[in-house]
Amino acid sequence: MSARNPGGQRPITRRTVLQGAAALGGFVLCLRESGGIVLASQPPLYGAAAFPGGVVENPLVFVAIHPDDTVTVTVHRPEMGQGIRTSLALVVADELEADWPRVQVTQAPADESRYGSEDTDGSRSMRHFFEPMRRVGAAARMMLESAAAAHWRVPVSEVAAERQQVVHRGTGRRLSYGQLADQAMRQSVPEPSQVRLKDPAQFRYIGKSNTRLIDGADIVAGRAAYGIDTRLDGMLYAVVARPAVLGGKLVRYDAQAALAVPGVLRVVQIPSHSLPAQYYPLGGIAVLARNTWAAIKGREALKLQWDDGPNRSYDSRQFEKVLEQAVRNPAKVIRNQGDAQTILEKSGKRIEAEYYLPSLAHASMEPPAATARISNGHCEVWAPVQAPQATRDLVTELLGMKESDVTVHVTLLGGGFGRKSMPDFAGEAALLSKAMQGAPVRVMWTREDDIQCDYYQAAALEHLEAALGPDGMPLAWLHRSAAATENATFTAGAEGEDETEYGQGMSNIPFRIPNIRLEIPSVPAYARIGWFRSVYNIAHGFAVQSFVDEVAHAAGRDPRAYQLELIGPPRRIDPRSLADTWNYGESPTLHPLDTGRLRGVIERATSEAGWGRRMPRGHGLGLAATYSFMSYAAAVIEVRVGANGELTIPRVDLAFDCGPQVNPDRVRAQLEGACIMGLTLAMHGEITFKAGRVQQSNFNDYAVMRMSEAPREIRLHLQPAGFDVPLGGVGEPGLPPIAPALCNAIFAATGRRIRRLPIGSTLSRQTS
Amino acid sequence: MRYELSVNGESVHVEAAADTPLLWVLRDELGLTGTKFGCGMGLCGACTVHVAGHPVRTCITPVNAVLGKRITTVEGIGHDRVGHAVQTAWLALGVPQCGYCQAGQIMSAAALLRHSTHPTDADIDSAMAGNICRCGTYPRIRAAIHQAAQQLRGAA
Ligand code: FES
Numbered sequence: 001m002s003a004r005n006p007g008g009q010r011p012i013t014r015r016t017v018l019q020g021a022a023a024l025g026g027f028v029l030c031l032r033e034s035g036g037i038v039l040a041s042q043p044p045l046y047g048a049a050a051f052p053g054g055v056v057e058n059p060l061v062f063v064a065i066h067p068d069d070t071v072t073v074t075v076h077r078p079e080m081g082q083g084i085r086t087s088l089a090l091v092v093a094d095e096l097e098a099d100w101p102r103v104q105v106t107q108a109p110a111d112e113s114r115y116g117s118e119d120t121d122g123s124r125s126m127r128h129f130f131e132p133m134r135r136v137g138a139a140a141r142m143m144l145e146s147a148a149a150a151h152w153r154v155p156v157s158e159v160a161a162e163r164q165q166v167v168h169r170g171t172g173r174r175l176s177y178g179q180l181a182d183q184a185m186r187q188s189v190p191e192p193s194q195v196r197l198k199d200p201a202q203f204r205y206i207g208k209s210n211t212r213l214i215d216g217a218d219i220v221a222g223r224a225a226y227g228i229d230t231r232l233d234g235m236l237y238a239v240v241a242r243p244a245v246l247g248g249k250l251v252r253y254d255a256q257a258a259l260a261v262p263g264v265l266r267v268v269q270i271p272s273h274s275l276p277a278q279y280y281p282l283g284g285i286a287v288l289a290r291n292t293w294a295a296i297k298g299r300e301a302l303k304l305q306w307d308d309g310p311n312r313s314y315d316s317r318q319f320e321k322v323l324e325q326a327v328r329n330p331a332k333v334i335r336n337q338g339d340a341q342t343i344l345e346k347s348g349k350r351i352e353a354e355y356y357l358p359s360l361a362h363a364s365m366e367p368p369a370a371t372a373r374i375s376n377g378h379c380e381v382w383a384p385v386q387a388p389q390a391t392r393d394l395v396t397e398l399l400g401m402k403e404s405d406v407t408v409h410v411t412l413l414g415g416g417f418g419r420k421s422m423p424d425f426a427g428e429a430a431l432l433s434k435a436m437q438g439a440p441v442r443v444m445w446t447r448e449d450d451i452q453c454d455y456y457q458a459a460a461l462e463h464l465e466a467a468l469g470p471d472g473m474p475l476a477w478l479h480r481s482a483a484a485t486e487n488a489t490f491t492a493g494a495e496g497e498d499e500t501e502y503g504q505g506m507s508n509i510p511f512r513i514p515n516i517r518l519e520i521p522s523v524p525a526y527a528r529i530g531w532f533r534s535v536y537n538i539a540h541g542f543a544v545q546s547f548v549d550e551v552a553h554a555a556g557r558d559p560r561a562y563q564l565e566l567i568g569p570p571r572r573i574d575p576r577s578l579a580d581t582w583n584y585g586e587s588p589t590l591h592p593l594d595t596g597r598l599r600g601v602i603e604r605a606t607s608e609a610g611w612g613r614r615m616p617r618g619h620g621l622g623l624a625a626t627y628s629f630m631s632y633a634a635a636v637i638e639v640r641v642g643a644n645g646e647l648t649i650p651r652v653d654l655a656f657d658c659g660p661q662v663n664p665d666r667v668r669a670q671l672e673g674a675c676i677m678g679l680t681l682a683m684h685g686e687i688t689f690k691a692g693r694v695q696q697s698n699f700n701d702y703a704v705m706r707m708s709e710a711p712r713e714i715r716l717h718l719q720p721a722g723f724d725v726p727l728g729g730v731g732e733p734g735l736p737p738i739a740p741a742l743c744n745a746i747f748a749a750t751g752r753r754i755r756r757l758p759i760g761s762t763l764s765r766q767t768s
Numbered sequence: 769m770r771y772e773l774s775v776n777g778e779s780v781h782v783e784a785a786a787d788t789p790l791l792w793v794l795r796d797e798l799g800l801t802g803t804k805f806g807c808g809m810g811l812c813g814a815c816t817v818h819v820a821g822h823p824v825r826t827c828i829t830p831v832n833a834v835l836g837k838r839i840t841t842v843e844g845i846g847h848d849r850v851g852h853a854v855q856t857a858w859l860a861l862g863v864p865q866c867g868y869c870q871a872g873q874i875m876s877a878a879a880l881l882r883h884s885t886h887p888t889d890a891d892i893d894s895a896m897a898g899n900i901c902r903c904g905t906y907p908r909i910r911a912a913i914h915q916a917a918q919q920l921r922g923a924a
């Protein structure tokens with residue numbers, strides 16, 4: 001799809017990049033601090049360096065110091081609520097010795113050759129850019145110091161930057177950053193090896209929570225600009241009627257009534273790209289109007305006839321049968337130690353269970369929306385996208401332009417959760433602007449469009465078996481995980497999870513079990529599959545952590561003690577020894593799976609929650625612990641189940657170890673959010689398909705947890721860590737333990753085991 | 769049709785079809801994009817404004833239903849004592865994540881606090897039941913409403 005794509009077929013995704021890094025090991029372009037290009041032939045790259053955009057550490061790219069004594073930091077990672085515009089800026093500001101109230105932020109446009117990787121998913125922004133942004137800030141500070149030393153004609157060793165000023169130690173003379181601005185930007189950029197970082201003990205902002213949210217004041221005053229808010233002179237408003245079935249095509253249409261709606265100007269057909277869907281627009285008919293309402297009414301008036309295409313008979317209930325078949329038969333073995341099969345066959349104490357997670361839609365509060373304008377051969381796009389460069393590549397290709405003629409401005413995202421990693425909607429805006437001779441066009445998806453034309457979290461069925469030894473501990477463990485792969489969105493016919501997918505909490509279980517067999521069946525995809533916050537960890541975490549609880553109960557043991565025994569003593573496990581060659585793209589030596597840290601969060605969550613305390617009737621505590629995105633999370637959830645099955649959640653205790661926390665307040669916010677999103681999917685989340693169509697349409701039938709249902713108390717327990725520990729992810733890893741902890745708590749309260757999500761009305765339907 | 773509306777203390781004229789939801793008049797005609805679209809069916813609260821002091825879902829309120837009534841949007845709520853207290857508490861507690869739902873949340877919270885100086889958790893649950901936050905900021909919204917209420921009581 002683009003020259004940036006090493007695979008040649010599918011666009012850059014976190015999968016292709018990371019696999020590419022491991023598999024190609026060939027020539028990799030690295031942008032170094034000086035902005036020069038280093039061509040390196042080297043063994044596998046890890047972390048940010050494995051991405052096509054790599055890392056840029058040039059302070060001139062990211063920092064501008066102004067004569068009015070303010071500082072502008074350019075943030076190259078899109079903001080979708082994780083607080084990255086604040087958090088990356090505070091890292092730069094801290095090393096720069098800038099005064100936080102004088103720091104402002106600008107958002108980088110799509111341009112990875114200038115800014116480095118902008119692809120924002122995988123809980124990577126701070127993990128990958130903490131160190132680079134420290135060096136950016138430190139290098140800029142050194143340039144200010146050099147400028148001051150030159151001004152005073154003293155050795156640079158005699159001056160030091162301090163709170164927006166450079167001070168000459170001997171004489172106490174001071175120059176403000178504003179006074180030094182011009183000279184500083186003209187100093188040579190220090191060599192990477194010369195950049196002096198602060199001692200973490202000197203941090204003013206990093207690891208503190210004293211930095212206001214950079215966009216907070218704009219948000220509460222209604223001034224913050226999201227993708228849906230772009231307004232340009234002469235802008236047209238578009239809504240699109242898309243095929244309801246993936247791969248469907250428009251056969252004929254009658255737009256007469258639509259064009260008769262006052263305010264409607266034109267209808268434009270968008271061609272449907274052949275499958276696989278990739279990032280291309282789905283096609284259909286766009287109604288362009290003078291305002292949103294006319295466009296919506298115009299669309300309602302369209303008469304459309306579709307050929308539903310190859311997925312016309314997709315039925316998710318039927319598909320469950322396919323998944324059942326898949327997990328009940330031998331499949332591709334991806335990890336095998338000992339002889340689990342024989343032991344399971346012979347075992348006197350064999351436990352077996354299957355867990356189902358349906359498809360999920362992201363439902364970010366801001367639906368997809370994008371604006372495009374073409375003038376003088378240049379296309380400008382404004383879009384709320386997690387993958388700016390992929391957006392630019394798509395628009396470049398769709399318009400047949402040169403990359404340099406396409407600018408993508410990244411707006412704030414009103415939530416992303418993985419949906420806005422896919423820029424199809426920005427492609428629609430570009431095509432429509434082109435059809436209107438370059439006039440500015442804003443495409444907005446309605447909620448129905450969003451829920452019915454999403455890139456979905458794949459439905460999954462997880463089959464687990466364990467044979468227990470005389471001591472009640474598992475002798476053998478079998479797990480088959482059946483779900484469509486996201487690769488199917490990019491490669492026709494791709495089936496079943498790949499190593500980046502089963503590496504999310506299925507293959508890399510750190511349990512001390514002598515016989516383990518893990519299998520991945522081939523499962524096709526009939527809808528667009530896309531990344532959803534924490535991705536395959538959701539189904540794997542739900543199944544594995546529910547099953548551990550079931551096995552503990554079968555063994556007559558306390559689930560906490562049982563899980564700790566299963567994990568065993570603290571040790572650092574090379575993920576490759578767990579058949580995990582992916583490791584989220586990170587170095588296996590820098591980021592081993594540390595069972596001591598996993599034990600740590602379990603011990604912390606359970607002690608904070610008062611594990612083992614006597615519970616009132618109808619109450620129960622459930623525990624689950626997961627490792628994902630290089631971070632460790634353990635949740636203890638307290639539920640109350642009423643006589644008629646009413647479920648309330650008085651309290652959640654979530655212990656979390658992501659290494660050091662750069663912006664602890666935003667870490668907490670992400671964990672609160674992950675907890676509520678995890679509860680939403682556990683209690684309500686379900687997308688079903690019939691005749692290839694999504695049956696849900698809006699928040700009435702695709703419910704999102706509301707305030708009254710949310711836990712009254714979410715108590716967060718962050719594990720302390722020094723800045724010598726490598727950073728883990730934050731945005732996603734709080735989510736996977738939530739659903740299993742909830743279901744384990746329901747079991748503790750009622751004796752009812754939930755193996756199928758969402759819980760919905762299960763508890764009130766038949767109380768045991 | 770041409771209508772005269774009172775928005776944030778100003779009288780404005782707009783051209784719109786009579787059935788146009790107030791949401792699109794505010795956003796498309798008046799450029800007041802602080803009020804958000806989330807569902808179009810009165811289900812999520814993102815589009816909440818005050819009409820004559822009461823919270824209203826503008827996505828299902830036709831423009832011709834609000835003629836002659838005082839409309840206040842998030843852009844104007846800061847001029848109001850209660851609205852200002854809500855915004856201040858929101859910032860102090862770092863409520864927003866993506867921020868997209870927050871205009872609606874703030875408008876619902878301000879409407880609650882105008883009538884209730886001592887809201888209980890149950891009062892908050894019912895006043896905020898129509899507002900969805902996909903980012904999950906509910907615990908902080910609750911805390912911020914209590915904090916704003918306390919500040920308003922102190923200042924009263
Ligand atoms: S947009 Fe009006 S309630 Fe959702």
Ligand code: FES
Nearest residue numbers: 866867869901903
């Ligand atoms: S803050 Fe993102 S939807 Fe509420």
